[in-house]
Amino acid sequence: xxxxxxxxxxxxxxxxxxxxxxxxxxxxxxxxxxxxxxxxxxxxxxxxxxxxxxxxxxxxxxxxxxxxxxxxxxxxxxxxxxxxxxxxxxxxxxxxxxxxxxxxxxxxxxxxxxxxxxxxxxxxxxxxxxxxxxxxxxxxxxxxxxxxxxxxxxx
Numbered sequence: 001x002x003x004x005x006x007x008x009x010x011x012x013x014x015x016x017x018x019x020x021x022x023x024x025x026x027x028x029x030x031x032x033x034x035x036x037x038x039x040x041x042x043x044x045x046x047x048x049x050x051x052x053x054x055x056x057x058x059x060x061x062x063x064x065x066x067x068x069x070x071x072x073x074x075x076x077x078x079x080x081x082x083x084x085x086x087x088x089x090x091x092x093x094x095x096x097x098x099x100x101x102x103x104x105x106x107x108x109x110x111x112x113x114x115x116x117x118x119x120x121x122x123x124x125x126x127x128x129x130x131x132x133x134x135x136x137x138x139x140x141x142x143x144x145x146x147x148x149x150x151x152x153x154x155x
Contacts, residue, residue: 020149037109
């Protein structure tokens with residue numbers, strides 16, 4: 001496994017991080033793996049330049065549009081009960097779709113890690129890194145949500 005994947009799994013499980021990430025995803029259209037990559041890069045002393053941020057967003061958009069968003073849509077559709085589907089069967093398929101969605105996110109993180117510059121020194125401020133990648137991702141920068149995420153991420 002990669003350093004980024006291991007860090008992202010631990011970080012996401014930290015108190016309040018998952019909720020902060022989902023809020024940024026659902027309310028502000030941000031890409032959670034991309035945000036976690038930016039935070040990891042800052043924590044590990046990596047400084048992606050503008051070209052690297054742009055490339056990271058391109059990779060994230062490709063994974064998002066091709067695999068992650070469609071899988072998420074199917075998973076969410078399977079969440080609700082349907083009188084014509086057996087609950088156990090629906091939940092079994094939903095669990096499989098969730099596993100494939102998570103695998104797509106893992107592969108996105110692996111691609112982002114491969115793109116990352118080498119560490120250059122001490123950790124950088126996480127909020128600055130989150131804002132930089134959020135600006136590249138979207139025309140709106142959800143500062144309050146990014147601040148909440150930065151405050152909850154483990155050191």
